[in-house]
Amino acid sequence: MNTLLGTDVAHAADLLRAGELVAIPTETVYGLAGHGLRQDSLHRIFAVKGRPLTNPLILHFASVEQLPGYVRFDAVPAAAHQLLAAFSPGPLTLLLPREPAVVPDLVTAGLPDVAVRIPAHPLVQELLRQLDFPLAAPSANPFGYISPTRPEHVLGQLGGQIPYVLDGGPCQAGIESTVVGFGPDGEPVVYRPGAISLEMLRAVVPATRLRSAPEKARPAASPGLLPYHYSPHTPLRLFGPGQAALPAFDPATTGALTLREPFPNLPAAQQVVLSPGRGDLAEAAHGLYAALHYLDALDLQQLFAERLPDTGLGMALNERLEKAAARK
Numbered sequence: 423m424n425t426l427l428g429t430d431v432a433h434a435a436d437l438l439r440a441g442e443l444v445a446i447p448t449e450t451v452y453g454l455a456g457h458g459l460r461q462d463s464l465h466r467i468f469a470v471k472g473r474p475l476t477n478p479l480i481l482h483f484a485s486v487e488q489l490p491g492y493v494r495f496d497a498v499p500a501a502a503h504q505l506l507a508a509f510s511p512g513p514l515t516l517l518l519p520r521e522p523a524v525v526p527d528l529v530t531a532g533l534p535d536v537a538v539r540i541p542a543h544p545l546v547q548e549l550l551r552q553l554d555f556p557l558a559a560p561s562a563n564p565f566g567y568i569s570p571t572r573p574e575h576v577l578g579q580l581g582g583q584i585p586y587v588l589d590g591g592p593c594q595a596g597i598e599s600t601v602v603g604f605g606p607d608g609e610p611v612v613y614r615p616g617a618i619s620l621e622m623l624r625a626v627v628p629a630t631r632l633r634s635a636p637e638k639a640r641p642a643a644s645p646g647l648l649p650y651h652y653s654p655h656t657p658l659r660l661f662g663p664g665q666a667a668l669p670a671f672d673p674a675t676t677g678a679l680t681l682r683e684p685f686p687n688l689p690a691a692q693q694v695v696l697s698p699g700r701g702d703l704a705e706a707a708h709g710l711y712a713a714l715h716y717l718d719a720l721d722l723q724q725l726f727a728e729r730l731p732d733t734g735l736g737m738a739l740n741e742r743l744e745k746a747a748a749r750k
């Protein structure tokens with residue numbers, strides 16, 4: 423199959439209506455989108471991504487007004503309404519009680535909640551407004567590999583398997599949406615840290631918390647829990663405060679990813695400084711996956727990556743780096 427790249431929203435809409443898959447830009451990462459209510463399209467998403475059927479998908483909508491009918495709105499906690507009012511459209515995904523007769527089991531892996539997101543990127547907004555169904559879209563990377571933040575990442579990873587990539591340029595935020603569920607008390611629980619930080623969520627709903635270790639360990643509550651994720655093929659290890667000392671290394675075959683300053687004694691072409699001199703975490707998030715794609719393509723023996731401060735976006739970035747380092 424020949425994969426075309428373009429900005430023709432009407433063409434993307436036609437393909438999706440016909441059950442085909444299209445890569446879509448969002449403000450977080452590129453998504454591998456298909457008709458969210460068609461079994462054939464949903465199966466094709468799992469097949470192209472190489473993703474197990476037990477890992478559920480996010481449904482994407484143009485606006486909050488589209489959610490009733492898919493979500494049991496009477497059962498949505500008050501805190502969810504507050505978060506939607508504060509962060510929609512935007513990089514927020516909420517786990518809300520689904521309308522079981524409408525949302526296919528394949529979308530939620532049979533779970534009672536469906537993940538819903540209202541992306542802000544203008545091209546995907548325009549696309550969703552042309553459709554009368556939601557789009558199911560995981561990140562457009564093969565299962566376990568680095569997420570795509572530029573159209574060329576999608577072409578490199580999924581080219582030949584999908585007919586069209588809707589070109590929205592580089593993704594602004596650069597890391598995935600924050601996934602938020604709700605506890606029995608109705609208070610928000612962060613399932614996946616992401617582009618909206620814990621501090622930002624707490625500014626709207628102060629009781630927002632992270633999942634506890636026992637909650638994370640419950641398999642049914644943690645679909646898609648993986649030993650590794652977001653991983654380059656080149657082995658990666660973390661350094662910085664709290665990390666084991668780095669081993670001796672050969673500068674010819676080692677690459678590095680740092681926040682503010684270059685890594686000493688390594689050629690400039692073998693490293694990426696995410697926010698030179700500034701150490702700005704939003705800038706680091708914007709460039710993280712592109713840096714990992716770049717370094718992985720150099721075919722080095724090993725990569726060193728600096729663990730970042732655990733505040734603000736640093737929490738989500740460190741989670742990605744730790745999972746990237748977990749592939750042995």
Ligand code: TXA
Pocket residue numbers: 448450451452453454477478479480513515517530533535536537539541559560561562597598599600601613614643645646
């Ligand atoms: O920024 C994003 O969220 C991107 C863009 C394309 O929207 N999408 C994305 O999708 O990152 P994906 O499939 O790569 O990650 C979705 C995460 C997975 O960890 C999945 O297990 C979790 O959300 N998830 C989806 N539905 C769920 C559900 N019903 N209950 C619990 N977790 C769910």
Ligand code: MG
Pocket residue numbers: 560561569
């Ligand atoms: Mg993903």
